[in-house]
Amino acid sequence: GENVEQHPSxxxxxxxxxxxxxxxxxxxxxxxxxxxxxxxxxxxxxxxxIRSNVGEKKDQRIAVTLNKTAKHxxxxxxxxxxxxxxxYFCAASGSGGGADGLTFGKGTHLIIQP
Amino acid sequence: xxxxxxxxxxxxxxxxRQVTLACHQTWNHNxxxxxxxxxxxxxxxxxxxxxxxxTNKGEVSDGYSVSRSNTEDLPLTxxxxxxxxxxxxxxxxxxxxxxxxYFGPGTRLTVL
Numbered sequence: 001g002e003n004v005e006q007h008p009s010x011x012x013x014x015x016x017x018x019x020x021x022x023x024x025x026x027x028x029x030x031x032x033x034x035x036x037x038x039x040x041x042x043x044x045x046x047x048x049x050i051r052s053n054v055g056e057k058k059d060q061r062i063a064v065t066l067n068k069t070a071k072h073x074x075x076x077x078x079x080x081x082x083x084x085x086x087x088y089f090c091a092a093s094g095s096g097g098g099a100d101g102l103t104f105g106k107g108t109h110l111i112i113q114p
Numbered sequence: 115x116x117x118x119x120x121x122x123x124x125x126x127x128x129x130x131r132q133v134t135l136a137c138h139q140t141w142n143h144n145x146x147x148x149x150x151x152x153x154x155x156x157x158x159x160x161x162x163x164x165x166x167x168x169t170n171k172g173e174v175s176d177g178y179s180v181s182r183s184n185t186e187d188l189p190l191t192x193x194x195x196x197x198x199x200x201x202x203x204x205x206x207x208x209x210x211x212x213x214x215x216y217f218g219p220g221t222r223l224t225v226l
Binding site for chain 2: 001006032034036042043044045046049051089091093099100101102103104105106107
């Protein structure tokens with residue numbers, strides 16, 4: 001089955017700096033890669049996603065890049081703000097897209113230092 | 115507004131008891147999923163369903179079962195609860211032609 005590795009497990013950055021979280025996946029048939037943000041005690045919320053036919057996607061301060069050859073994808077957050085503090089999860093689908101269920105990384109605790 | 119709900123939000127039970135967690139969505143989504151979340155493991159897929167009468171096993175399905183008798187509901191049953199099943203359980207749903215999964219608020223289950 002699919003295996004998703006996520007690094008780092010904890011990331012501390014100064015407010016206003018950029019943050020990068022990286023994930024690798026094992027199944028070359030995976031074709032959908034979402035990123036979720038989870039605040040303490042809350043449900044995971046989708047923040048951005050990318051499909052395998054796209055190399056990069058951007059939404060305001062958030063961007064995701066995908067390298068299919070190397071089987072890795074990354075989340076980039078620019079101009080970080082205190083409200084960006086949360087746990088971020090990457091995930092990968094099976095060949096059926098999100099309908100097959102998602103395999104998640106173990107999460108990155110992002111801490112924004114004032 | 116359409117939404118996805120879970121009940122109960124918190125449950126304490128004893129080892130060996132049968133427990134059922136409810137998941138209900140009003141989006142008319144075909145696909146529904148159950149995940150468990152544990153520290154150090156992220157979220158792991160338990161079972162999923164593409165529609166009525168369809169169920170499929172996920173990565174960690176042992177000790178769990180689901181049934182899909184209508185579009186709106188996918189209850190998760192622990193046949194004989196074990197302490198290793200203490201976790202936070204999330205239900206999610208998606209449409210048949212879109213990948214995005216929307217999560218419910220979660221159920222915190224403690225097995226003593």
